[in-house]
Amino acid sequence: MPKMSASEAFVETLVAYGVTDVFGIVGSAYMDALDLFPTAGIRFIPTAHEQGAGHMADGYSRVSGRHGVCIAQNGPGITNFVTSTAAAYWAHSPVVVITPETGTGTMGLGGFQETEQLPIFSKITKYQAHVSKHPRMAELTARCFDMAMSERGPTQLNIPRDNFYGEADYEIAKPRKINRGPGADQSLDEAADLLAKAKFPVIVAGGGVLFSGGTKEAIALAEQLNAPVVNSYLHNDSFPADHPLWCGPLGYQGSKAAMKLIADADVVVALGTRLGPFGTLPQHGMDYWPKHAKIIQIDTDHRMLGLVKQISVGIVGDAKEAAKAMSYRLANRKLACADNADERKKRIAFEKAAWETELNEWAHEKDAWSLEIAKGSPYMHPRQMLRELEKAMPKNAMVSTDIGNICSVSNSYLRFNQPNSMLAAMSFGNCGYALPSVIGAKVAQPDRPAVAYVGDGAWGMSFGEILTCVREDIPVAAVVFHNKQWGAEKKNQVDFYDTRFLGVNLKNPSWAKVARSLGAEGVTVDNLGGVGEALDKACDAQKRGKTTVIEVMVTQELGDPFRRDALKYPSRVLEKYKHTDVTAPG
Secondary structure, eight states, rough: OOEEEHHHHHHHHHHHHHEEEEEOOGGGGGHHHHTTHHHHTTEEOOOOHHHHHHHHHHHHHHHSSSSSSEOTTTHHHHHTTTHHHHHHHOOOOOOOOEEEEOTTTTTTSSOOOOOHHHHHHHHHHSSEEEESSSHHHHHHHOOOOOHHTTTTOOEEEEEGGGGGEEEEOOOOOOOOOOOOOOHHHHHHHHHHHHHHHSSSSSEOOHHHHHTOHHHHHHHHHHHHHHEEEOOOTTTTSSSSOOOOEEEESTTTTTOHHHHOOOOOOEEEEEETTTOOGGSOOBBBOOOSSSSOOEEEEEESSSGGGTTTSSOOOEEEOOOHHHHHHHHHHHHOOOGGTTTTTHHHHHHHHHEEEEEEEEHHOOOOSSSHHHHHHHHOOOOOOOHHHHHHHHSSOTTTTTTOOSSSHHHHGGGGGGOOOSSSOOEOOOGGGGTOHHHHHHHHHHHTTTSSSSEEEEEEEHHHHGGGGGGHEEEHHOEEEEEEEEEBBBBHHHHHHHHHSSOOOOSOOOOOHHHHHHHHTTTTTEEEEEEGGGGGHHHHHHHHHHHOOOOOEEEOOOEOOOOOOOOOGGGOOOOOGGGGGGOOOOOOOO
């Protein structure tokens, strides 16, 4: 065990775990270790805000399958990691959040930039380590990296700033690889028995398919059963959209074809998904979740089995290995679903074609308020604009989506043939996610086009990271939906508060001009014919190292609210104070 400083042991451990990029903001608390990064071949990427750094680490991990790493100054720099860490937690991203802390000699005295950093992250990390003495630096750093991967989620490495100093004999660990199996034989046998008897099986392909690298195995099982496959919410890349059995995503603003088909299922295979409540809620006026279907749920975390939906069989196993094991068990059995396979294929094709036709003809939102606001507007209808983006999107693009009304509507239009292509804040649903996460994805996969979808409200929170793109030569494209409103909340005020608008209308600058002032390209598009061309040029610009902001001017029409059951009509009468403001952007 060689003698070295604690900072050296820390950096040597990062190198042992293959860390090549770290996102953050420089701080004196860890500067001794930072000074070693260039020698170790680690690129430090300084960001505009620590939350952005955390989202970049998240995006990096999700498209690379490796750890994402972020670090910042103790105190306020660390508290700025909270939102991004919570988003990574619900996305199951193996992010290592390194949190230098106030020195051990002054803890509890209320010194400069001091706060208790472990309690803050206790509910949004899978594991926390505190380096209480510098000789444990290498051991605990390695453990955080191992736990992030084995537990599929963020971990926190908390280091009092004085513990970067001091020498000791250190053993630098090698990464621990955990191989996951398919699950217990009895559970797999029970699942195979249900599937053999199923007449209309449906597969829900979740994030576990992506994490396990199990796309090929999911395809094989689907083809064996001739089963329609639907994506779990915001995992539109979990099954290839060009496959005949693909039917689109469930959940908010998802695919009607997927919902109509799963509604008729007698057996559902939840392959690597927790079946979260937001991803199975009624949509498009349909309460589509099958009430009497048998549910086979596969997840590596036993605590997820049956948590949201009652299940018939629970399998604690890896999605890839479980799909393979079930295919093996079904290989020589007579399958009831084989008798009506041709009929089912026709049904799949019919529902998908009907949904595509509906999307093509969906010129305006159908509620009275949206129809009125769209009259005479010179701007694009959001759905038509999203359709044009879909048509122009490069086949191997990585797309991140922020939270908000139009970003959510894009769920109907985002299709991927390659895994690890879609990034979203998942059920945490925080604003300001899309741009930094796609920056991290671009660092991990520089040869793939990277595109962020962002509403103008969330853009106001995150556009500063354009500076990171320009300063650090990380070219991406951002499509900003400019309709001068917080659309998701405005929809609630339309539906439940008689168009009394408070806090939802925005006065924005030209975001294209702002982009140019920050050193990026900026273009404004106000007609459908220019949408595809602008995206083409923005993706080409990435090859030349240029970041582009595409500002698309759209009407203030609004898609369905997040949850119709989340609000109630107020009983009060406020006619005296009724206020209406429905002005279009510009």
